[in-house]
Amino acid sequence: MRTRLQDGIHKPKLHTDGIVKYPIPRALLTVVEHTEPTCFSQATKHTEWRDAMTEEINALLKNHTWTLVPSFPSQNLVGCKWVFRIKRHSDGSIERYKARLIAKGFHQRPGIDYAETFSPVVKPATIRTVLSLAVSRGWSLRQLDVKNAFLHGFLQEDVYMAQPPGFIDPTRPSYVCKLHKALYGLKQAPRAWFHRISTFLLSVGFTRSQADTSLFIFQQASYTIFLLLYVDDIVVTGSDSTHLQQFISLFGAHFDIKDLGPLSYFLGLQVLLSVSDGALISNPTEYRELVGSLQYLTLTRPDISFAVNTVAQFMSAPRTPHLVAAKRILRYIKGTIDLGLSFTPQPAAARLSAYSDADWAGCPDSRRSTIGYVITLGTNLISWCSKKQPTVSRSSTESEYRALSHACAETNWLCSLLHELGVRLRFPVQLFCDNLSTTYLAANPVFHARTRHIELDYHFVREKVALGSHQVCFIPSVDQPADLFTKDLHKSRHQLLSSKLVHPVTPSLRGGVNAAFLS
Structure with missing residues (x-):
């Protein structure tokens, strides 16, 4: 036997640490590289994320977001952090790596770093109404995204922020950033x-809707433009494609926008529960995030509104059965991922119709009733609600009458909105209810002597009926679609009512469970 020494091989002996190491498969390595980092130190290990952070910093400096100034002892310094997201196409492929610098707004002090913080967002019913009108009129729908939208806002207060991790000025490391523009994370952003x-939209001729302050309308004799604003997501539609494109070009000259083309995605069950059953969840944040996501999904999935409304009632102190119920909703969504809203063309003068229902004393804890209503413009579903009443109703008639009043109030608001949008409606507005006593109560003033305990606010339904703007009609319970929003139903009944509200649509990774499709 010959040894290595006899063959002239002289290599030092390498001692191992006892850990068996295997080569990482290429497929697994790709998955690791395409994982979103949770902190700055992880991101710096990958070229894609370093480039994304550099791109973000350059955009902030180009926008003159801050100026470096010396720090002083009495200033309130706001921290900042990096947040990383992988933007994907609808087929799941990677579109780009996005790094965003976020200010730690919880460091801000009221009255010093910020004052007013409220900012309106467009109502879901307004979105669905405008979509329905655009489809009926054959208008094109365009979607715009404002890049770094919050950076366009000017700050009125003096806000000081620490320099971004990884991009501290080597010549002035002790300086801080005095913000001139709003940054993501700031309370007033x-x-x-x-x-x-x-301010820009009003200066170019738009008017703000009185019914929804996030809807802007441009009206001239020859053409009309509607603009919906949801934070930095914008949908515009108009009667003339040429003028619509001219407005988009004008808008792009004032703001850094990304024209996403034709509208694709905008905005990306039932279990009986008791407030005291089961053990408290150790980490309620997980439950709240899950329910919050489900509430967002109800924008286009009315079939889960009642179930989500139920689990949302336990946000303050969620227990194990509540989490189980929320996960059951997720399983239902997984099995019906291809469902969404459908908007079809409607006649020039469509009719508003509302269906209202109530589950008297349905809550096992408070004995309050759950009300629900469905409102359609022609055959297009544009508004719905599932809500627990704030007070206890003394009878089923009272709970049904309160539900009818809520539906009437919503149709009244929609009439105002549609009037501003230049839509002709067929009157009277029809209110469908499956309780005969309620229909008599809305039309006959004699019955009011027996219902003096009901707040006067709810009696405006009879006034609308007397004026002729609304008509209360009886509908059999078996045909009542609002039944889906007030109580738990058997599978066959739930599927039947759901089929009247949502319809199959080709799913995608990006918006398969939260989609509205146009036809």
Whole structure:
């Protein structure tokens, strides 16, 4: 036997640490590289994320977001952090790596770093109404995204922020950033951005809707443009494609936008529960995030509104059964991922119709009733609600009458909105109810002597009926679609009512469970 020494091989002996190491497969390595980092130190290990952070910093400096100034002892310094997201196409492929610098707004002090923070967002019913009108009139729908939208807002207060991790000026490391523009994470950032864009829209001839302050309308004799604003997501539609493109070009000259083309995605069950059953969840944040996501999904999935409304009632102190119920909703969504809203062309003068229902004393804890209503413009579903009543109703008639009043109030608001949008409606507005006593109560003033305990606010339904603007009609319970929003139903009944509200649509990774499709 010959040894290595006899063959002239002289290599030092390498001692191992006892850990068996295997080569990482290429497929697994790709997955690791395409994982979103949770902190700055992880991101710096990958070229894609370093480039994304550099791109973000360059955009902030180009926008003159801050100026470096010396720090002083009495200033309130706001921290900042990096947040990383992988933007994907609808087929799941990677579109780009996005790094965003976020200010730690919880460091801000009221009255010093910020004052007013409220910023309106467009109502879901307004979105669905405008979509329905655009489809009926054959208008094109365009979607715009404002890049770094909050950076366009000007700050009125003096806000000081620490220099971004990884991009500290080597010549002035002790200096801080005095912010001139709003930054994501600041409490006043949404309000500053809304003020900036609304000022621009008003200056070019748009008017703000009185029914929804996030809807802007441009009206001239020859053409009309509607603009919906949801933070930095914008949908525009108009009667003339040429003028619509001219407005988009004008808008792009004032703001850094990304034209996403034709509208694709905008905005990306039932279990009986008790407030005291089961053990408290150790980490309620997980439950709240899950329910919050489900509430967002109800924008286009009315079939889960009642179930989500139920689990949302336990946000303050969620228990194990509540989490189980929320996960059951997720399983239902997984099995019906291809469902969404459908908007079809409607006649020039469509009719508003509302279906209202109530589950008397349905809550096992408070004995309050759950009300629900469905409102359609022609055959297009544009508004719905599932809500627990604030007070206890003394009878099923009272709970049904309150539900009818809520539906009437919503149709009244929609009539105002549609009037501003230049839509001709067929009157009277029809209110369908499956309780005969309620229909008599809405039309006959004699019955009011027996219902003096009901607040006067709810009696305006009879006034609308007397004026002729609304008509209360009886509908059999078996045909009542609002039944889906007030109580738990058997599978066959739930599927039947759901089929009247949502319809199959080709799913995608990006918007398969939260989609509206046009036909």
